[in-house]
Amino acid sequence: MTIKWDVLKSKLAILADAAKYDASCSSSGSQRKRENGGMGNVEGMGICHSYAPDGRCISLLKILMTNFCIFDCKYCVNRVSSDVKRARFTPEEIVQLTLEFYRRNYIEGLFLSSGIINSSDETMELLIQVAKSLRIEHKFQGYIHLKVVAGSSQELILKAGLWADRVSANIEMPVQEDLNALAPAKTIKEATTSMDQIATRVEEAKEDQKKFFKAPRFAPAGQTTQMIVGATESTDSVILHQSQDLYKKYSLRRVYYSAYSPIPHADAFLPRGEPSLVRENRLYQADWLVRFYKFDAKELTSTDAPNLPLDIDPKTAWALRNRHAFPVNVNTASREELLRVPGFGVKNVERILQMRPFRRITLLDIGKLRIPLKRAKYFIITQDHNPDVYLVDANDLKERIKPEDKQLSLFDVKLSAVSGDL
Ligand code: SF4
Secondary structure: OOOOHHHHHHHHHHHHHHHOOOOOOOOOOOOEOOOOOOEOOEOOOOOOOOEOOOOOEOOEEEEEOEOOOOOOOOOOOOOOOOOOOOOEOOHHHHHHHHHHHHHOOOOOEEEEEOOOOOOHHHHHHHHHHHHHHHHHHOOEOOEEEEEOOOOOOHHHHHHHHHHOOEEEOOOEOOOHHHHHHHOOOOOHHHHHHHHHHHHHHHHHHHHHHHHOOOOOOOOOOOEEEEEEEOOOOOOHHHHHHHHHHHHHHHOOOEEEEEEOOOOOOOOOOOOOOOOOHHHHHHHHHHHHHHHHOOOOHHHHOOOOOOOOOOOOOHHHHHHHHOHHHOOEEOOOOOHHHHHOOOOOOHHHHHHHHHHOOOOOOOHHHHHHOOOOHHHHOOOEEEOOEOOOHHHHHOOOHHHHHOOOOOOOOHHHHHHHHHHOOO
16 A cells, blocks of 8 residues: 555644643553564553653554544534644554654653544444554554543453553543533543443453463553543543542543633533643652542542642641641651651652651651651651641741742653652
8 A cells, every 4th residue: 555645744733732621641560572573562661651741642543534523522623524734544543653653752652532523433334443453563562652542342442452462442531411511412420331331351361361361452451531621610520530530440540631622613501711731740749649548539629629739749738627636746657657658659668667667757868858857857756856746737838848949840740740759
């Protein structure tokens, strides 16, 4: 087949741009080795990660097959009623682009999504065709992330996972009422049913692989989803409870929070301005607290304050609301108690626990671990430091420990979402 590169280039400009609104790609969690005569490989956790300053993954060729869609989701620039310029790749064109970009070392893999062409199943079949061709005909062993097209049949979802490292079904909104308002053709139930099917098959494949050497792999990097933040009035509390539920029920690797980006000729229902990127960052921080710090979503917000504070991180905010739990003795406290100290990250808590049998930990030791003492010192007791209880209860404690006001850097904002240290 002859590829017209100038045509491809103009399609690429449209379809790569249209794909940037989907935040749910990240090339972690898969290992795939090059076979004889094959091409590419996926290294272990994190090797393929690359984040643009705005936090979106750039190491993958991230494109849509088409930005035409029969659905009319109000928050989406590709909806049927949008008057954007349209384009469509053929499966063969995507295969060629992926291979060429890979050979030139531009990318480590492919993230492929699409608007819905004639039907969900027809579109999903085309996405699968790309992945299958890359794997079978071209022995491509790089990373592939396929989006599950809303409304696809179970049979096709299960086929997608055979060729892709990761699959993702976007839930888009935390509750059905939000979908009813903005994307009435979609349901939470449909998305969670897809997640359930993927989660079940991932587990079955893992079991099969323990028993049979050649058992087929299924989405070895698991599944993710995306929630759009700020397009409706749903609070952080609602969003975090939904995420916690999804993690528990469907073993998701990540929930990606994507601040709603205003689109041209948007529906009057949608907010005109951009939602705060700090809000997106606070949600990522709270998400880490739920996944790695054993917080429950309900501890991070309250009925009176259903949104996360923007001026302070959610763990510090929790500590300020729960001062009776402090100060914590670093030399005797449990892992769970240490994880709740502002500034104590998961790795540093492990280091402290490893040090304890051999020495009494001092404030200097805490400083050497690069834990921010400005924040942590009010909440801990060490061998040589015992903060005045008055200070822990002081009205101005928040002001003392608050980070200095400074110009917001998009890169910094996303960094804690990557490192997870809080
Ligand atoms: S189904 Fe997807 S591509 Fe189509 S309008 Fe909705 S969000 Fe956009």
